[in-house]
Amino acid sequence: MAENLTIWQTMQAKGHSRREFLKFCSFAAALAGIGSAGFPRVLRAFEKEPRPPVIWLHFQECTCCSESFIRSSHPIVADVVFDYLSLDYTETLQAAAGFQAEQCMEDTMKKFAGKYILLVEGSIPLEDDGIYCTIAGKSAVDILRETAKNAAAVIAWGSCASNGCIQGAAPNPTGATPVHDILSQPVINVPGCPPIAEVMTAVVTHILVFGKIPELDSQGRPREFYSRRVHDTCYRRPTYDAGLFVESWDDENARKGYCLYKMGCRGPVTYNACAVTRWNEGTSYPIQSGHGCLGCSENGFWDNGPFYRHLASFPGFGIETTADTIGTVVGVAAAVGVTAHAITTNIRKRKLIAEEIQNSVPESGDVEGGEE
């Protein structure tokens, strides 16, 4: 323990007050030439030292989650990487390669057992002994299990790690599997293809600043960002309620920014913060730039296509066939059947009915009601 004392702890031990500590921090900040704007950062750094160690794994993914992460503007990623935490292993950015890189991972697992945060980008292929993703000769699933064993928290970045994303789309040739299906411990799912940068850094800082995991929903997603549908917060919502829809790309309605529902927008079935937090420092989000939501943070969204239609294809009938096509066929068949039945009834039973009518003619007067 002793070697991990923070500066604040050391000063406390030496009998200094918190006031003195703060003074020391501002002094250190001035020395560092950071100025008052950087002061809170220094305070945090000294107080929290050692910075929480982080291992960031890459499996079956496209690195867009890492790319998204570095787009964060509050906090900016340099502050996250250099002041908030210690990114001890990340194939995308780390200086070391090969066995030296692997060494970084091992050191962290040993030195900070039970204390490091594990971030996973990408799904894990389970088919055929894991041969579809190996790193340093080891299979992804082995690496995941080993690193997760002593992790304080596990975050699954993006749709790949939290629901299998594209490689998990039918026919899922490699048996791509999300993290939470492999580990027995709780996993924080941060879906999206990729997730929004500021959502990613917020989830991490939530843990660091508030000292606890954000509240999760039944699918392991932080409620903070995934409890509302894109549709519920979409600025085009009034046009949806008014029934003003884009009917074809770049038509008059598209140019007025009407609702993209009929162009297949998945906003009504997608939980994400896009319409509120927006992308790239609030610059836009898919719908604001004229394309419907693809539902990229939803489980299995690749198989909910085609994307430009409200309803998915009916499985097994080709992309042009929807539930409505099938329904219409069955409905018409029922109507035709009923009509045909009525006609044959009339032909085959005419005689019978004539007889019945004959028989039912009362012999005398009305039938008196026969109550029970």
Place this chain on the structure above:
Amino acid sequence: MARIVVDPITRIEGHLRIEATVENGVITDAYSSGTMVRGFEKILKGRDPRDAWAFTERACGVCTTVHALASVRTVEDALGISVPKNAELIRNLMFCTQYVQDHVVHFYHLHALDWVDVVSALKADPNETSTIAKAISAWPKSSPAYFAAVQQRVKTFVESGQLGIFANGYWGHPAYKLPPAVNLLGVAHYLEALEWQKEIVKIHAIFGGKNPHPNYLVGGVPCSINLEEVNAINSERLNFVGSLIKGAIDMVEQVYLPDLLAVAGFYKDWAAVGGGLKNYLAYGDLPTRGYNQPDSFKFPRGAILDRNLDEIHEVNPRDSEEIKEYISHSWYKYSDGDDAGKHPWDGETEFNYTGPKPPYAHLNVDGKYSWLKTPRWKEHPMEVGPLARILVAYASGNDDVKEVVGEALAKLDVPVTAVFSTLGRTAARGLETRLVVRWMKEFYDDLIANIKAGDTRTFNDEKWDPNTWPATAEGVGMSEAPRGALAHWIRIKDKQIDNYQLVVPSTWNASPRDGMGQRSAYEEALIGTPVANVDQPLEILRTIHSFDPCIACAVH
């Protein structure tokens, strides 16, 4: 003789493993293996061709957007759709945005630590760094106090004992040549570039809704233009794009290029290392009069064989004899035998892993050893990427390219042949970035002029409805991704994808050797690369990083 393994190769995209034989401090043979596969080409079968861009875009989040572009072009090519002028210009702007962001990030965050010794920056005199900075550029952040603050930040960081991403780096390796003051400059700009790169991609967000993975559309672009409407691309949005372009020009001209040339000046010995293949291929891109008019492209199309810059060969991606993919050393099988080469329209993707069971120490490099297929042009291995583009353009007599290349050669005082190298590849990337930011301004001005002239169309709906499609169709969509020549091939049958094949820049460069034993670009470039210390493969990283590997792209 030592057999060294570098796995993972870090500071790249994806899962790359290099095995190399080192004799007397020099690499004599090398094997490049991609160790992750997802099966995109299998997953795409049976889907709506209009959705393919979204799928293929997810091949890679680093060069995000280029697969989407290649994909919409493929489908448009198959169905005979031409896009409105605004759509072409907006696509070009998004393309250029990608180049600038990707190349700057590559230089500072993926490649720089091969040349810049972070720890040595602690010994720098900030005054000296400031003097150097002011001498090479007008960039305003150049005061001694600024560099002192950066240095202090690094110091605090290093003294914390937690080195994070810098842990176990090859600091102090004899191949690091920069003086401390320049190292400090590199570190400062590492941080600046990290903060800047998130700005330029806002252009993607404006036109495509987000970055990474902006949205595309077969037949045009999804964003509508309406100067009378707050809900569309209007003057505010256009101004936003304009100022981002201005910022990009400043960043490239005042930071990236000066740094590149300054660093290159200390590493001229690397102009003799890592040349590798002598054949170069570029499909060309940035159309100015439609995708079907390659002569209107800013980046010209063509192939160079044997470094002969006097002859540009024509490239035809439809010819079944030109581009073929082989799997002699790849974990796949072909229905008619593994020695065959397949044109992508007839391409097959059937897994057939024959490698060792993990965990393993070595691959069986005599057999199959990678998930990448091996593409060949007329049976030749080709290098693709910035160097190939610059060479093809240079050889085609492109004035813009001649100018920037000439300037750089003069500044560094090296002959033209210096470009056939690790250093040349890294320099070519910077030089084309300079061109691309300039062109970006041109496209932007054209877009404004076109809108001003009353044309606001962004989409062509003639063939949107699948009922207008023929029963079968085939198309090819080419592009120049940041890492090189990219193309997708599609076969459409009954309104669905019948076959879809991607042949990607990093597939060309990082693939295993072919059946005839010809190495592809990475493997060839490593031959002759010096390795001072087999336990610190810094030099391997330099040459491999000069290609800017993207293995998720390469395998998909």
Place this chain on the structure above:
Amino acid sequence: MQNTTTSSYQRVYVWEFPVRLYHWVNAITVTILIVTGYVIGNPTTITYGNEAYQQYWFGTVRFLHFVSAFIFFFNFLVRIYWGFVGNKFAKWHNFIPLKKDQWREMVEILKVDILQTKMRGRISLGHNALAGLIYFLTFIVFLFQCITGFAMYSSMSSSPLPQLFNWVVPLMGGDFAVRQWHHMFMWFFIVFIIIHVYLVFYHDYVEGRGTTSSMVGGWKFTRKD
């Protein structure tokens, strides 16, 4: 059936008021749910020169769907309750063929309905066994539609009833899947109604017991013997 000529009828009070009320509330709400549901899934193009704040028709359609949905749901609960306390024709066991007799009757009805043979023997005065079974299936689809509907509704509402169903969403694989199923089962109702209404008239025709009007007045007619 030797002596069909002595045909004097007696009235039987089959459908008590709650059953009839239930039936027509059900018929009306289901019809509204189908129409509004269809429009929600495939909104027609109604673009006047209006701005969004000037109209709310799509919101109204959805509102009608949700209001009808609540009525439909509680109406359905009433019917389930009545299945335990109502008369013998309304009782739950009419819907679940646990007795041999019910199966025999089903075969008989199939012959009459499909092969169009002459009706022999007596069939139940309430629902015939086949109708009962089909209604039972229909009840299950009612339940399914309520579960999926309220599951979707749970994300747009904080009231407690829909919240009871929010577990359905992850179970079914997300909101998209729930919607897709909910939409698909609309077609079940359309087909059901076509066949149901036809069969009511058909059986009225072949049985001659006043089937159609029974759901209005409650009475059926049966021969006295």
